[in-house]
Each structure stands twice: as C-alpha cells, then as structure tokens.
Amino acid sequence: MVTVLLDPGHGGTDGGAGTAPYLEKTRNLEVASKVRDYLLSTFVVNVIMSRTTDKTVSLSARTNLANQQGVDYFLSIHHNSGTPSARGYEDFTYINISDTSTSDRIRNAIHTEVVNRVLGKYGLPNRGKKKANFHVVRESNMPSALLEIGFVSNTSDQRLIANPAFYNDMAVAIGEGVAKGLGLVRKKSTAATPSPSAPSIAPSKTFYRVQVGAYKERTNATAMQTRLKSAGFPTVLSSSNGIYRVQIGAYGNKDNATTMERRLRSAGFPVFVYQV
Ligand SMILES: [Zn+2]
Known part of the structure; x- marks a missing residue:
C-alpha cells in the first residue's frame, strides 16, 4: 500500500x-x-x-x-x-x-x-x-x-x-x-446502501437521515452534489417546500448513520443527522 x-x-x-x-x-x-x-x-x-x-x-x-x-x-x-x-x-x-x-x-x-x-x-x-x-x-x-x-x-x-x-x-x-x-x-463506501426514499416496508421504524445541505437555489444544491460525488459520496437530491436537500441516505442503524456523518465531517462537509 x-x-x-x-x-x-x-x-x-x-x-x-x-x-x-x-x-x-x-x-x-x-x-x-x-x-x-x-x-x-x-x-x-x-x-x-x-x-x-x-x-x-x-x-x-x-x-x-x-x-x-x-x-x-x-x-x-x-x-x-x-x-x-x-x-x-x-x-x-x-x-x-x-x-x-x-x-x-x-x-x-x-x-x-x-x-x-x-x-x-x-x-x-x-x-x-x-x-x-x-x-x-x-x-x-x-x-x-x-x-x-x-x-x-x-x-x-x-x-x-x-x-x-x-x-x-x-x-x-x-x-x-x-x-x-x-x-x-478511492475507497468504496463501506456504509449501508443508501435508501433515501421514505421507507415503505417498515413505516413505524426510526430512520436516521444524513443530510449535507439544504438550499433555496437548485444550482447550489447540485454544486454540493458534484463536490460530494468527487469526494466519493453518492447523493440524492430531494425537494419540498422550495428547499433542495442534499442527502447521503437514510439508515435504520444509528451507528451506520454516525459513521457516515463522521466520514463526511472529516472530509470537510457540513453534515447533520436527523430522525425521520
Ligand atoms: Zn515553519
């Protein structure tokens, strides 16, 4: 190596x-x-x-x-x-x-x-x-x-x-x-497979969504997606109420969400995790 x-x-x-x-x-x-x-x-x-x-x-x-x-x-x-x-x-x-x-x-x-x-x-x-x-x-x-x-x-x-x-x-x-x-x-992502869409199989279960940014301008959100992609993080863009959210995924396991949060943070990205 x-x-x-x-x-x-x-x-x-x-x-x-x-x-x-x-x-x-x-x-x-x-x-x-x-x-x-x-x-x-x-x-x-x-x-x-x-x-x-x-x-x-x-x-x-x-x-x-x-x-x-x-x-x-x-x-x-x-x-x-x-x-x-x-x-x-x-x-x-x-x-x-x-x-x-x-x-x-x-x-x-x-x-x-x-x-x-x-x-x-x-x-x-x-x-x-x-x-x-x-x-x-x-x-x-x-x-x-x-x-x-x-x-x-x-x-x-x-x-x-x-x-x-x-x-x-x-x-x-x-x-x-x-x-x-x-x-x-470049390392492949070791975290769980992102499943950013709303969980349909177990709607009552708590999920931890990892989000890198929320933007009013779509171009700012896609620019962040490009930065994340070049750093090896696949993202999904979701929009509601006029806000574009750049998300890495939703995790059923809090540890997996925390691991991804740490990776993103050490890569210099602003990140927060919230329950859905
Ligand atoms: Zn010096």
Whole structure:
C-alpha cells in the first residue's frame, strides 16, 4: 500500500513562527491531522505522522523516519511569517531537482487542487510554485514537498486560520492533490446502501437521515452534489417546500448513520443527522 508521511513542522520547544493563537507548531499539526483524516477516510493509503502531539522532533529525525520506513511521499506542512502585509499560499520542492521530477509533478497536483478549491473561494493570494534548499525536501529520499499554508503574521490570513471551514477545505484540497499525484485508489463506501426514499416496508421504524445541505437555489444544491460525488459520496437530491436537500441516505442503524456523518465531517462537509 502507498504510504505518505505527513510532517507537521516544528513542535515542542520549537514553536515556529507567530504567537498563540496563531502559533505555527499548533496550526501545522491541526492542518496535518485534517489531511491525515481525509486521506484515511477517502483513499486506500497508509499515513505516518512525524508527530501527533506537541513534541520536539529534529529535522533529521523527520527525514530519517521517512527514509527508514521507505515511505512513498514526504509532505511537510508549515505556516509562513514575514512583514505584516505579506500573505498567501506557496509550496516548495527541492531546489536541485527538475521541473519534470516526480516531486514537482505531485506538488503541481497539490497546487492545482489548492488553487481550485481554496484560494479563490477565500481570496487567499497564490505566491506560486517555488523551490528551496530546506532540509526536509533535500534529505528525504523520496518525492517530497513543503507547503506554506498562510502567514501567521498577517491579519487577513489570521482570519482564515481561525476559520475551521478554511482548514477543512485546505485539507480536502491537499488530500485530493496527494491522491491525484500518487494515483491513490478511492475507497468504496463501506456504509449501508443508501435508501433515501421514505421507507415503505417498515413505516413505524426510526430512520436516521444524513443530510449535507439544504438550499433555496437548485444550482447550489447540485454544486454540493458534484463536490460530494468527487469526494466519493453518492447523493440524492430531494425537494419540498422550495428547499433542495442534499442527502447521503437514510439508515435504520444509528451507528451506520454516525459513521457516515463522521466520514463526511472529516472530509470537510457540513453534515447533520436527523430522525425521520
Ligand atoms: Zn515553519
């Protein structure tokens, strides 16, 4: 199975840039954890983290881990800092590799997903695809990249960093980019077969309906259906009283509904479950 090492930058005694609540080490771990959850819930893939807690890990320990485990891809996640006006997203591969390298190809896939799914939506500037002599991209033996999600030193970027939807969308974008770049296989739904129409065989039984959104505009509902479909979730559109509801299904077993709810949430979708 393909193995990805996610490397949340800094940690422990090394806080990275910024100060709480925009302390880099904390925010790096938050994004990396969301990327891990999205990858594991959506694709057939193994994920290793260089840290899952606030602990000190040296740069060489990070790349040694990747090299010893023979992982297929190394992805380091950071936040930037600079002058107060500097802001935006950028990503790096190692300075001494060609633009046609595997590292660049995978990084480009991530970059494209971030541009398409996040930057325009949140008005975050694109600082471009770059190269640098960072330890983690130089000393890792496998394809690698380092992402700078946004600036902890800029007030506009801080507002995004504080917005959970931004990180959710960023995690989906990074996960989809990694998956495209590595050719990961999307998981088939493991939940019960959706039966979104009203249950006719046992009308008195309680069902749990999993709904992702309700919209006044049909186009907004179908746009959400498209996003869900590309994330591997089949949906049904139902409408009543002028409201279009995007639904994943109705489950007789509450645990199945809860499992689907969790999968959707970790994939970054707004979701709620209600009894019918
Ligand atoms: Zn950093």
